[in-house]
Amino acid sequence: QQQVKQSPQSLIVQKGGISIINCAYENTAFDYFPWYQQFPGKGPALLIAIRPDVSEKKEGRFTISFNKSAKQFSLHIMDSQPGDSATYFCAASKGGYSTLTFGKGTMLLVSP
């Protein structure tokens, strides 16, 4: 049973455009939703995270939007740059030290 569904699998965006990656979850007990960025040959790096008490969180060009009623959250990358080309993973957990459940990842390519 896949508890976190991520889409699309891959995405091509032109430089300067907006990249949008979506995730949906099933477990209503989840209350922590991070996004990770991974470059080839490297470990995933925590990018930004949100808790359900807010509907949006922004850090620089990266924004998480959260819809609790729809059980969905998304990552928006504004003014996408070639350096943003990477694989992005969403995840969810019940908070505290609960284990993370990851989506299957989205490979983003930002064309120059």
Place this chain on the structure above:
Amino acid sequence: DAGITQSPRHKVTETGTPVTLRCHQTENHRYMYWYRQDPGHGLRLIHYSYGVKDTDKGEVSDGYSVSRSKTEDFLLTLESATSSQTSVYFCAIGTGDGGGNEQFFGPGTRLTVL
């Protein structure tokens, strides 16, 4: 990499041999995790530890065992390696910060089982 090292970084082994991967942290965090990453599957939890000698199974634990005799070291053992265990293995630490389980990953070990 948040003070996390993994060794070896690359390993090629043969089917049926035991393999041990090491994760070492310098920051004294209580929680440590082992994941495997495969195309189309994302990151899947193998085992995790919540203290010295305290471990539990994750989603894909069959064929793997772990040990944690010191806070800083978390070992993953493939008891008898199979080709299906060819993967990239990542260790992570959990800080419990940010109101949730912020996890930070090591650089990974690429394991090939022939």
